[in-house]
Amino acid sequence: MSLWDKLATLGGWLLALLWIAPLAYAVWTAFHPAAYETHFDLLAPLTLENFPAAWVQAPFARYFLNTVILVTVILAVQLVLGTFAAFAFARLRFPGKQVLFLLVLLQLMVMPDVLLVENYRTMRILGLTDSIMGIGLPYMASAFFIFLLRQTFLQVPTELDDAARIEGASLLTLIRRVYVPLAKPTYVAFGLISVSAHWNNYVWPLIITNSVSARPLTVGLSIFSASDSGVHWSVINAATLMTSGPLLVGFLLFQRAFVQSFMRAGIK
Amino acid sequence: MRDVAQTPSHPPIPSAAPGISLRGLGKSFATHAAVREVSFEIPAGALTVLLGPSGCGKSTLLRLIAGFEAPTAGEIVMAGRSLGDLPPAQRDIAMVFQSYALFPHLTVAENITFGLSVRGTAKAEMAPRLARVAQMMGLETLLDRKPAQLSGGQQQRVALARAVISERPVCLMDEPLSNLDAKLRAEMRVEIRALQKRLGLTMVYVTHDQVEAMTMADRIVLMNAGRVEQEGTPQEIYAHPASTFAARFIGSPPMNLIPTDRLGLPGGAMAGLRPEDIHFAAAGAKVTVKSAEYLGADLLVTLDVSGSEAVLRQPARAGLPAGPDLFIGWAPEALRLFDAATGLALAPGATRFQANEAQANEGRA
Numbered sequence: 001m002s003l004w005d006k007l008a009t010l011g012g013w014l015l016a017l018l019w020i021a022p023l024a025y026a027v028w029t030a031f032h033p034a035a036y037e038t039h040f041d042l043l044a045p046l047t048l049e050n051f052p053a054a055w056v057q058a059p060f061a062r063y064f065l066n067t068v069i070l071v072t073v074i075l076a077v078q079l080v081l082g083t084f085a086a087f088a089f090a091r092l093r094f095p096g097k098q099v100l101f102l103l104v105l106l107q108l109m110v111m112p113d114v115l116l117v118e119n120y121r122t123m124r125i126l127g128l129t130d131s132i133m134g135i136g137l138p139y140m141a142s143a144f145f146i147f148l149l150r151q152t153f154l155q156v157p158t159e160l161d162d163a164a165r166i167e168g169a170s171l172l173t174l175i176r177r178v179y180v181p182l183a184k185p186t187y188v189a190f191g192l193i194s195v196s197a198h199w200n201n202y203v204w205p206l207i208i209t210n211s212v213s214a215r216p217l218t219v220g221l222s223i224f225s226a227s228d229s230g231v232h233w234s235v236i237n238a239a240t241l242m243t244s245g246p247l248l249v250g251f252l253l254f255q256r257a258f259v260q261s262f263m264r265a266g267i268k
Numbered sequence: 269m270r271d272v273a274q275t276p277s278h279p280p281i282p283s284a285a286p287g288i289s290l291r292g293l294g295k296s297f298a299t300h301a302a303v304r305e306v307s308f309e310i311p312a313g314a315l316t317v318l319l320g321p322s323g324c325g326k327s328t329l330l331r332l333i334a335g336f337e338a339p340t341a342g343e344i345v346m347a348g349r350s351l352g353d354l355p356p357a358q359r360d361i362a363m364v365f366q367s368y369a370l371f372p373h374l375t376v377a378e379n380i381t382f383g384l385s386v387r388g389t390a391k392a393e394m395a396p397r398l399a400r401v402a403q404m405m406g407l408e409t410l411l412d413r414k415p416a417q418l419s420g421g422q423q424q425r426v427a428l429a430r431a432v433i434s435e436r437p438v439c440l441m442d443e444p445l446s447n448l449d450a451k452l453r454a455e456m457r458v459e460i461r462a463l464q465k466r467l468g469l470t471m472v473y474v475t476h477d478q479v480e481a482m483t484m485a486d487r488i489v490l491m492n493a494g495r496v497e498q499e500g501t502p503q504e505i506y507a508h509p510a511s512t513f514a515a516r517f518i519g520s521p522p523m524n525l526i527p528t529d530r531l532g533l534p535g536g537a538m539a540g541l542r543p544e545d546i547h548f549a550a551a552g553a554k555v556t557v558k559s560a561e562y563l564g565a566d567l568l569v570t571l572d573v574s575g576s577e578a579v580l581r582q583p584a585r586a587g588l589p590a591g592p593d594l595f596i597g598w599a600p601e602a603l604r605l606f607d608a609a610t611g612l613a614l615a616p617g618a619t620r621f622q623a624n625e626a627q628a629n630e631g632r633a
Contacts, residue, residue, distance in 0.1 A: 162336055163369035167383030167434070168357035177386070181373040 030238040037233040050238035054224075057235065059212050060242065063220035070132050070205075070216055071198045077140040078194055079187065085141070086149035087175050091161065101150075107143035116207060123208060130214050135205045139198065145190050152186040153179055192254055199247050217243040285437035285470040286347035287312035288333065294341030295328050302328040304494040306342070310487075315464050315471045317481040320491035321517070326474045329491070330440050333472060335359050346438070362431035363440040366447070368423045370415040370430075377402075377411040380429045401433045421452045428463065439464070441473045445480065457484055478518050482506070490514055506542075509604065512611035515540045521568060524578040527608070531573065537614060540604035543568065543581035548589045549597030560588060571596065 029037050030051070036044045054060070088094070089101050119138045120129070128134035156179055164174050180187070202218040209215045215223075221243050225236045288310040295303040303325040310316045318326040331337045333344060335356040344351045351359060370379050377398060378385075384394050402408050405425045415423055424444065431439050444460070445453045461484045464471045475481055481488050482502045490497045490505060490513075497517075498510035509515035515523040523542050529535035531553045553573055561568040567584040570577060573596070580596065605614040 157367060157369070159365045159367050159369040160371060162334075162356075163363070163365060163371075163430075164382070164386075165336075166334060166356040166361065166363050167386055167430075169386045173386050177382075178371060181371075184373075 026237040026240050029234045030241050032234060034232055034234045050234045051242065053232075054235045054239035054242065058220060058224040058239070060217075060220065060239065062212055063215055063217045063243070066132055066214060066220075067199060067216040067218075070136055071195045073132070074136040074139050074198050075191060075194050077136075078142045078145055079191070081141050082145040082149050082190075083175065083180060085146045086153055087179060089146065089150045090153035104143045104146055108147065112138075113203065116204065119204070120207060130209050130211055132214055132216075134208050135201075135214070135216065136198075138204070142190075142194070145194070148190060149183060149186055152183040156182050188257055192250075192257060195250070196247060285313045285468055287470060288438070288472070289345045290329075290333075290342070291345065292342035293329070293332060293339050293344065295325075295332055295337060296340045301494055303332065303339075306491075306494075306496055308489055308496055308499050310470065310472055312470050313468045314486035315461065315469075315473060315484055316487045316489060317485035318472065318474045318489050318491060319478060319481040319485075319517075320476065320497070322476055324491040325494040326476075326491050327442055330442055330472060330474050334361055334363055334440055359438075360436050361438045361440060362434045362436040364427045364431050364442070364444045366443040368415075368427040368444075368447075370423055370426055372415055374414075375411065376407060376413050376415070376418070376426050379415065379426055380407075380433055382430065383434050397433055397435075401429045404432070405429045420448050421456065424448060424452075424456060428460070432463070432467070437468075438470045438472070441471065443475055444473075445475070446477075453480075460484065479520065482518070488518075490517065492517075508613065509540065510613050512538060512540070512606050515604065515606070519543075521579045521581070523604070525606070526573055526576045526578055528605070530576050536608060538606040538608050538611075540606055541578070541598050541602060543579045545602035546578070546580045546596050546598045547582060548580070549595050552595040552597040555594050555596050557588065557594065 028040075031046050031048070032044050033047050033049075085104070089097065089104075115138070123129050123134045123137065126134075126137075128137060160178055160182075161174065164178050169177065200218060201216075202222070205216050206219045206222070209219060212220075221239055224239055225231070289308075290310070291307050293303060293306040294301065306325075306329060318329060320326045328337065332339050335351065335354060338353055346359070356363075371382065374382065380401060381389075381394050381398055384397070398411075399408075402411060405428060407422070407425055407429060410418060410422060410426075415426065418426065424447075427444070441460070445456050448456060457480060460473075463469075473480075473484065485502055487499060488502055488505050489499045492513050498505055498514045500508075505514060505518055509518060509523065512525055515525060519542060521543050523540045524546070526539050526541070527535070528537045528539045531539050533539060555571040555573050555578075558570045558572050558577070560570070562584060565584060566581050567586070567588070569580045569582070569588065571580055572578075578596075606612065607614055
């Protein structure tokens with residue numbers, strides 16, 4: 001092992017420690033009484049009381065429901081719209097195809113934050129402010145997914161396409177029974193990216209929502225932690241663990257596919 | 269298909285497989301014309317091979333018949349009606365692709381019944397048809413496998429089964445054997461031919477392999493540069509090639525083409541002689557032996573005929589004649605003559621005298 005390799009490994013460990021530190025702190029405080037928030041003691045008594053305390057202090061159940069509905073609806077619409085758009089861009093001939101595809105690509109180059117104000121205005125016109133639909137709508141046609149899936153569809157051999165057509169498959173059947181099953185890894189990869197991105201999204205939901213009925217977990221959590229009743233780090237961290245828990249578990253389960261999805265997205 | 273001959277239950281013979289006529293068919297792409305002015309008949313219930321080198325337009329022609337491409341000129345008539353822009357699925361045509369085009373995510377059974385299921389065939393009807401075809405192709409034990417778990421030959425059988433189960437009377441094949449090794453290819457040639465005869469299919473078979481064409485075809489359509497170079501039975505094309513292209517493309521080794529004056533014939537034309545039609549003789553055209561290739565039964569001798577190369581085929585037992593002065597002779601009726609400039613055959617079966625006359629006529633024209 002050369003010196004360079006050793007340094008790289010050391011750097012990797014340092015970065016990993018730095019990244020895991022907040023999570024480690026959250027775990028530590030969430031399972032100990034408030035007295036140990038800033039006081040590290042290996043023998044400190046463990047407790048589970050922080051979790052019910054957090055759960056009753058804010059409507060987390062509702063926030064959970066909102067977030068689950070949000071990511072599910074976004075993902076479902078993204079998959080459907082993306083599938084049709086990607087198929088059209090990959091395999092159909094129609095006038096203006098190149099220009100339209102360029103416009104889709106252009107969307108990839110715009111920072112989402114630039115659009116916050118404009119999106120808010122649009123949602124207000126549509127009467128969708130402070131609704132789950134309003135949070136999700138701007139993200140439902142994912143340029144990234146259309147691009148990713150188009151690349152995958154382009155790799156489907158045209159002979160398969162021909163074979164299905166001569167057997168009498170309609171366009172819809174062709175997509176459903178040939179293209180979609182063959183692109184399954186891309187669907188899984190994008191699904192993971194989409195769910196984690198929208199589960200964690202904060203700024204846009206913060207702006208567009210102002211009531212419990214629409215607020216997702218991220219916004220709910222931030223409001224909870226900024227309450228005037230004094231800052232209880234152990235309770236806040238218990239809430240944080242609760243809210244990010246499902247995603248953490250999901251990440252551990254799909255770790256491999258998740259990392260691969262970024263590799264895949266990067267290469268293509 | 270292992271027991272084609274004995275299988276008592278085979279799919280019903282398609283009711284009166286239709287013939288297909290191509291009339292003045294053309295297909296131009298932005299930069300070039302792939303098929304030009306092609307007209308010929310594909311007889312009903314026979315195996316027609318479209319033969320030619322790569323890029324000659326044979327695959328494009330097949331895609332036109334299948335309906336994947338629309339012709340830019342001419343029409344295709346099947347069973348008395350012009351196919352026009354009828355989509356592929358409605359042409360009553362089955363097709364086997366070069367890469368087999370099996371769906372990798374489906375099992376063998378699902379692949380075979382794909383067409384039936386998208387066309388909404390009842391499950392109760394599908395099962396017996398699948399069983400019948402699977403037995404016919406020897407695929408009974410493989411039905412639950414995925415294509416990736418099959419050998420090339422087995423994949424080929426699945427592709428054939430998918431075409432057969434549709435019970436469509438016309439079957440198009442696009443170089444179906446080119447991905448198989450030589451031994452398997454020879455076996456599958458026989459199987460496909462047997463299948464075609466058994467089911468009375470009108471089959472259009474595209475290949476660049478002249479051996480496949482010769483062994484399987486009822487009729488060969490030889491194509492070159494988007495046009496039909498010659499059509500006929502394998503025997504006709506072998507015995508009377510219409511041009512030097514046909515002469516060199518068919519036969520292995522191909523027909524020898526030697527300027528007539530080097531054989532001591534009246535000059536100005538090309539003489540075509542099959543390797544098996546020339547023999548060593550006591551007198552005739554003087555040759556020197558360049559090399560000899562031993563094939564077991566036969567000996568292929570490469571000769572130099574006053575500067576032209578020619579190949580002679582003779583039984584290996586005969587051995588090479590000794591002596592510095594060697595001559596070749598040939599059966600006069602085996603001699604074919606071609607125009608030196610255009611490469612077209614001169615009056616089929618032309619004698620030396622007729623060739624002379626043809627030359628003279630050409631000169632006058």
